[in-house]
Amino acid sequence: MGFTNAEFNGCNGKSGGVPRLGFPGYCLNNAENGVGGAEGVNAYPAALHVGASWNRELAYARGMHMGREFRRKGVNMALGPSIGPLGRSPKGGRCRNWEAPSNDPYLTGMLIHDTTAGMQKYVIANIKHIVGNEQEASRKYPRFLPAPNHNASISSNIDDKTMHELYLWPFMDALRAGGASVMCSYNRVNNSDACQNSKVLNGLLKQELGFQGFVVSDWFMQQSGVASALAGLDMVMPIAPYWADGNLTQMVNNGSVSMTRLNDMVTRILAPWYKIGSQSEEDGRPPGHGIPASLVQPHEFVDARSPDSKPVILQSAIEGHVLVKNVNKALPLRKPKFISIFGYDAAGQFMNTAEAAGFNLWKMGMRNALQFQNGTTFTAAALDLLFGSSLEQTTTGPEIALNGTLFTGGGSGAVVGSIDAPLDAFKRQAYDDGTYLAWDIQTPNPTVNAGSEACLVFINALGSESWDRRNLSDAYSDGIITSVASQCNNTMVVIHSVGVRLVDEWFDHPNITAVILGHLPGQDSGRALVELMYGRQSFSGRLPYTVAKQEADYGHVLDPVQPSDKTPYYPQVNFTEGVYIDYKHFIKEGIEPRFAFGYGLTYTDFEYSNLQIDVDANATSLRLPPNPEHILQGGIDSLWDEVARVRCTIENIGDVAAKEVAQLYIGIPGGPEKVLRGFEKQLLVPGERGVFEFGLTRRDLSTWNVMEQSWELQRGDYGVFVGKSVLDVPLTGRFEIGDVTQCYLASNRTLGEDAFASQGTTQNFQGQQGYLGGAISIVAWCRGVGRALLPARQARRRQRKAYRHSVPTTQFHLFPSNFAYRTRTTANKLAYDYQLCPPASSPSDQSHFDILSLVPHALLAKHHQPIMSDYVNEFDLTDFMDTPPTSPGFEQPTTSECLDQIDWENPNYKDLASVDWNALHEEIIGVVLGEPADEQLQPDDR
Known part of the structure; x- marks a missing residue:
């Protein structure tokens, strides 16, 4: 090998x-x-x-x-x-x-x-x-x-x-x-x-x-x-x-x-x-020809860089910075006359040659951290276990990197000959502007020149493969910040970090006017920061995690699990929190974070409006993904079918061009209150309006059904939240996926208008069939779609009749016109073909409702749009149901009770005023049962 x-x-x-x-x-x-x-x-x-x-x-x-x-x-x-x-x-x-x-x-x-x-x-x-x-x-x-x-x-x-x-x-x-x-x-x-x-x-x-x-x-x-x-x-x-x-x-x-x-x-x-x-061997050279065994021994230098990568590197560095505090527009800077810079993270590494202190300093990241903040040397011995092994459970690494600015993490970062550190970039800018620049990047308690117009403090938070972090903040860095802030009334903090870094020790200090989470920006660290802090571009980064006010807010997942007395040799960690990590945990437990997931400031303001929600009624009518046998890399292909689309309009109402990140969160029935399911980023100049769109796939709206081992669309009310972070959502709406219908609401609609939206669009309804379908949807909706039939037959009648309790509705063209239920022996096959129930069992109650749901809209088409009458077929449902679904404590409202909720004064409903709804309901029952509507069932049949 x-x-x-x-x-x-x-x-x-x-x-x-x-x-x-x-x-x-x-x-x-x-x-x-x-x-x-x-x-x-x-x-x-x-x-x-x-x-x-x-x-x-x-x-x-x-x-x-x-x-x-x-x-x-x-x-x-x-x-x-x-x-x-x-x-x-x-x-x-x-x-x-x-x-x-x-x-x-x-x-x-x-x-x-x-x-x-x-x-x-x-x-x-x-x-x-x-x-x-x-x-x-x-x-x-x-x-x-x-x-x-x-x-x-x-x-x-x-x-x-x-x-x-x-x-x-x-x-x-x-x-x-x-x-x-x-x-x-x-x-x-x-x-x-x-x-x-x-x-x-x-x-x-x-x-x-x-x-x-x-x-x-x-x-x-x-x-x-x-x-x-x-x-x-x-x-x-x-x-x-x-x-x-x-x-x-x-x-x-x-x-x-x-x-x-x-x-x-x-x-x-x-x-x-x-x-x-x-493709890598197109020049005939062997694999690895540009990866020498030793960088410090003579070898061929292979330059793999390309000039057209530079704009991408810089722009990526710019857009990953997140501005989380900016008091009274302290930023952007406007050619200040005097700036002071403090903190160990401001400058580049002080040495980048080989074999210093027993290991290669030119290897960045964790190897860039020479010491703990108390001066204890972090030696090469601790690095022996870095790759392919592990540290003892009690071993932890340094919390910060003192050997210059942190631009990547620990473990396997790229080697780079030079970086543009923040101090280097600010020196260039100060030279261009004629600004006096003072700095002290080594003193824990520096003295601040009283003439400083702005004081910039640079710190970092380190992490790496092979150890877990001890804390989410450190006293040494916090001490530098509070020391500077006590002497300078315009203190700005920049944190380069591998993830969460708590800031509550000093965040509310009145002299701290701006805070930037700079993450790990790569080789253009300083250049990107100057572009942002001097206003040549606006901040557009958003947090990809939640920052708490205190460590305990993260709950039991805060600390990695160590071997216990019960499991000293086979340590266990049980993921009992399920999907509730980060923002889902904070929302569920009602904990207010310091910075919410998705949070970030810009130099302008945006206004959100005009939420629209479109749902494909056909696509969402199937509970499980269709064509499950068609699997591409990633899973069943139909999981990526778009089943809904959300749109909104966002306007830049400020005076600075900036990029906005609109975020779409969905509340799936039975799941977390909000889960991210879309985002879009656009540059808007002052006064410009942009339309932001989010496509929702079947997978986006589904949860995993353990019993059926499949992704499943949930039946019920889906919340829609569009905004600037998971907690700042100026636009809210909802849509419903019923057993057999979809109703959704994107603005202040009446109950009746909401049901009319079931025709597959949020506006521009045309034709009487749409209104009738909407009204019938109201009946089905308030009658409890999921409890549509309660078939409890005596044995002598079970083969010929199905008990009617109420009837669900759906788009009538869900299945091909030649679809008809034949005999019980085909039940499993048909249910499996249309993904109505698991193939290994008899048809579920869900499949009963879905198949029967073809009838009402078909009936309406027959009565009100003859051209669609081909969709009305002979349904033999007599052998269909074996056992009744249970509904303890469930009471169905009557048709009249449901109809009482309709706003009949709405002019859109004028064509419906003359409909005899009770008669129509009886006729629907007749079609479903294949028997006269006036044939009454006896109490013992229920």
């Missing part, structure tokens, strides 16, 4: 080649914010920074330019982008670290989809890590490496619903974009190692999500030979102790692993190279 050519030694991972097939082997390399371990490349803003930009176009462009640099370096497989850890715990080293865009699955999914699509124009992307690696504590050591203990890795115990709706969700988007490889994680999932968990790899990933590529292990994490092969592991990195030296061949020869499975591995590994990776 591995290359024989020494040129390949710089690759993080290597695979063997097959010369007769022209396959040279894989060179795998880290890819968190650029090509890892190489010079001549750019250091891009981190994924977290892209998450704060809420900009899908930038995510794609960043991925594409990164991918091109990999290709030019001879890397044909990039180890990124990262989805998991998603970010369950705010203290998680990688979890709420810099490697993924957000702890919201929708935002992460959208941005990783575009990043993957961009990268794979040039290089194979590796989507990682599946799944549940939500803390670094108790991360397992490889069995064959020295370790302080041999405990099993922490088990992330995740229920099926939470797995699908939270942790698996963004993987669906990455695979939908064509992700060609996936990395399994260090942890166990429900007590089975993730890299040999058949449910995860074979069941969820390859079967349910239709993954066609290959699964590679995280470094050194193959745990067995036969079991891992059968569980779905295809490639092992960096070495394969259980498969090498003929072991895998022997497994196949003795029948432990089938030849079919071996061929499956080979096909999955080779196919992505022929589709994507082979």
Whole structure:
């Protein structure tokens, strides 16, 4: 296994080649914010920074330019982008670290989809890590490496619903974009190692999500030979102790692993190279030719950078900054005469040569942190366990990086020869403006010159793979801020951080006028900040996570779980919070955050108006996704069918051009009050109005049904919230998906107007049929759609009649005109074909209601639009129902009670005034039952 050519030694991972097939082997390399371990490349803003930009176009462009640099370096497989850890715990080293865009699955999914699509124009992307690696504590050591203990890795115990709706969700988007490889994680999932968990790899990933590529292990994490092969592991990195030296061949020869499975591995590994990776060898050079084994030894310099990547890097850096405080328009700065700069994060690294203090200082991120704030040296010994292993559970890393500005995170960041640090950029701006610039970046309690018009304080918060964060703030940095603020009445704070950083210690200080969360902006850190703080561009970043007022507000997920007395060797973490992490947790528990998810200020104001909601009544009438056998990468193809669309108008009512990020949240029946389901970012000049649109797919409106093992549209009232953050939503509305109808309300409508909206649009209704359908929908709606029929027949009548209690309605053209229910023997097949009930059981109550719901609109079409009468068919429903649905305590209102709620004074209803509703209802019953409407059922039939 591995290359024989020494040129390949710089690759993080290597695979063997097959010369007769022209396959040279894989060179795998880290890819968190650029090509890892190489010079001549750019250091891009981190994924977290892209998450704060809420900009899908930038995510794609960043991925594409990164991918091109990999290709030019001879890397044909990039180890990124990262989805998991998603970010369950705010203290998680990688979890709420810099490697993924957000702890919201929708935002992460959208941005990783575009990043993957961009990268794979040039290089194979590796989507990682599946799944549940939500803390670094108790991360397992490889069995064959020295370790302080041999405990099993922490088990992330995740229920099926939470797995699908939270942790698996963004993987669906990455695979939908064509992700060609996936990395399994260090942890166990429900007590089975993730890299040999058949449910995860074979069941969820390859079967349910239709993954066609290959699964590679995280470094050194193959745990067995036969079991891992059968569980779905295809490639092992960096070495394969259980498969090498003929072991895998022997497994196949003795029948432990089938030849079919071996061929499956080979096909999955080779196919992505022929589709994507082979482009890397178009110049005939071998993989990894630009990744030297040592940067400090003589080697060929391969410059992979391109001039057209510079605008993307800068704009990505700009848009990931989030302005969270700006008192009395302290920003933007307007050619001040005197500025003072403080804080250890302002300048670039003070040394970037090799082998300083026992390790390579030019490697950024965690290796950039020389000391704890109390002066304790962070030595190379602590780094021995960084990659492919774990720290002891009591070990924590430094909280801040004192060796210059933090522009990337710890673990596997890109190498860069120089960065534009904030202090450098402000020196240039001061030179241009004639501003006097003073700075003291080392003193914990600096003296502030009384003539300072503005005082800028730079701090950071560090995190890394291999350890979890101890705190979400630190006293050393807070002390610098409060010291400066006590002397300067225009103090501005800039925080570069890997995620959540609490600010309540000083945020309300009257002398602190502006606060910027700068995240990890990459090599253009200073240049981007000057562009923003001097007003050449307005801030447009929004928080991709929630900032609490105190640590305890995050609840029991705050601290990573440690082994207990009950589980000292097999540590367990139970995800009992379900999907309620971050903002969903805060809303559920009624906790007011310091900064809400999606929050961010600009230099202007925006006004929201004209909310419109369109629902496709046909698409939403099926409870489960149609054509379940049609699975593409990412899952059932119909899950991505658009079933609704939301629009609104936003106007820039200020005097500065700025980008607004409009956010759509949906309240799904039975779920969290709000979940992010759309966002759009537009630049608006003063006075300009823009139309923002959000398409909603079937998946967006569905929840995971554990019993049916399928995504399911919920029946009931869906809330619609459009605004500037999860808590600032100036536009609200709703729509209803009933068992057989859709009613929705986008403004102040009457009950009757709301029902009229069931014809598939929110306005411009035409024709009498639309009004009648709307009125009938009112009847169905207030009569309790989900309880439509209560068939409790005596045995002698059960084969011939169905008891009527009330009748639901729907769009009549749901099924083809030749659809007719025939005999009970076809019940399962028809119900399965139309996804009305699970195939392994008899037709559910839900299918009864859906099939019967064809009749009312068909009847209306027969009476009021003869051209549609072809849709009225012979329905033989006599053999349909076996057992009655139960409805304890449910009381149906009468038709008259429902009709009393209609606003008959509304001129739109003038054509309905003469309708004999009771007679029409009786006629509908007659059509449904296939018997005279006046045939009354006896009490004992109920």
